[in-house]
Amino acid sequence: MRVIVSFLAMLFVSASLHAAQPAAGADEVAQMCKKISGRLASVSYKECSNIHFYQPRFYSANNLPILEAHYAAKTGTKNPVRILFIGGIHGDELSSVSVTFKWLNTLNKHHSGSFDWHFVPLANPDGLMRRPATRVNANNIDLNRNFIPAEAELTPLEYWQQRAKMRKRYYPGQAPLSEPESKMIHKLIEEYRPTVIVSVHAPHGMLDFDGDKQPPQRLGPLYLRHLGTYPGSLGNYGWYVKNIPVLTIELQYAGIMPSPQDISKMWVDLVRWVRYKAKPKNQIAEGGEEP
Numbered sequence: 001m002r003v004i005v006s007f008l009a010m011l012f013v014s015a016s017l018h019a020a021q022p023a024a025g026a027d028e029v030a031q032m033c034k035k036i037s038g039r040l041a042s043v044s045y046k047e048c049s050n051i052h053f054y055q056p057r058f059y060s061a062n063n064l065p066i067l068e069a070h071y072a073a074k075t076g077t078k079n080p081v082r083i084l085f086i087g088g089i090h091g092d093e094l095s096s097v098s099v100t101f102k103w104l105n106t107l108n109k110h111h112s113g114s115f116d117w118h119f120v121p122l123a124n125p126d127g128l129m130r131r132p133a134t135r136v137n138a139n140n141i142d143l144n145r146n147f148i149p150a151e152a153e154l155t156p157l158e159y160w161q162q163r164a165k166m167r168k169r170y171y172p173g174q175a176p177l178s179e180p181e182s183k184m185i186h187k188l189i190e191e192y193r194p195t196v197i198v199s200v201h202a203p204h205g206m207l208d209f210d211g212d213k214q215p216p217q218r219l220g221p222l223y224l225r226h227l228g229t230y231p232g233s234l235g236n237y238g239w240y241v242k243n244i245p246v247l248t249i250e251l252q253y254a255g256i257m258p259s260p261q262d263i264s265k266m267w268v269d270l271v272r273w274v275r276y277k278a279k280p281k282n283q284i285a286e287g288g289e290e291p
């Protein structure tokens, strides 16, 4: 009996030594997926946990992990289009996060390796988790006004004071990149060197584009309408400071999902645009001649 007990004890010790310990990062991702699916009726825990998110590298002002997923181009793909995809920079634009998760799940199933994608489906988790959700982050700063502005007459703060009627929702902070979330996007742009940045918002029901490529005329139900940029916005920083084209997708409603058909049409149109119009400048179109 004693022999059996000690044999069992040995087995137990050996099993516990060799059992795979879940990494702290995986646990953080699982907890964040629980939070997101608890907050958004349109994102299930499964849809979030299906995605192979990085072990968190960046955290919000309230210390929530910021999820990132990467889908690399096939090895050997010459100079692939690199898309940095940002959802939920404004926490009260719930559909921008949910739709980004739908597209991320589509990519997860059908990634062909033709392009290189880097996804941040929820850039402002603190804003989303607040009740009610807020546009601004936990420090009450509009992250989409907290980037380095192009040389302009007015700084983001001056613009807010003089032109934005000092509305709290648009407060850019005392200085650019004061916030961990905008620093994170800034660092990703430096590190990833995207060919194009796609940022999802709501509820203006349109597309906007800043850059020198031919913009998409429509994605599903959304049509192109140039609005111009604001000092400190991602569009202003991406194109006018870094020379990286920025496509802004404004869904129709912040709190109502587009139909599954429209979600799918927008994705198909986006991928078609990426394939034909978003090539890096030095890449020759298939069968084309260098000018």
Ligand SMILES: [Zn+2]
Pocket: 090, 093, 200, 201, 202
């Ligand atoms: Zn927005």
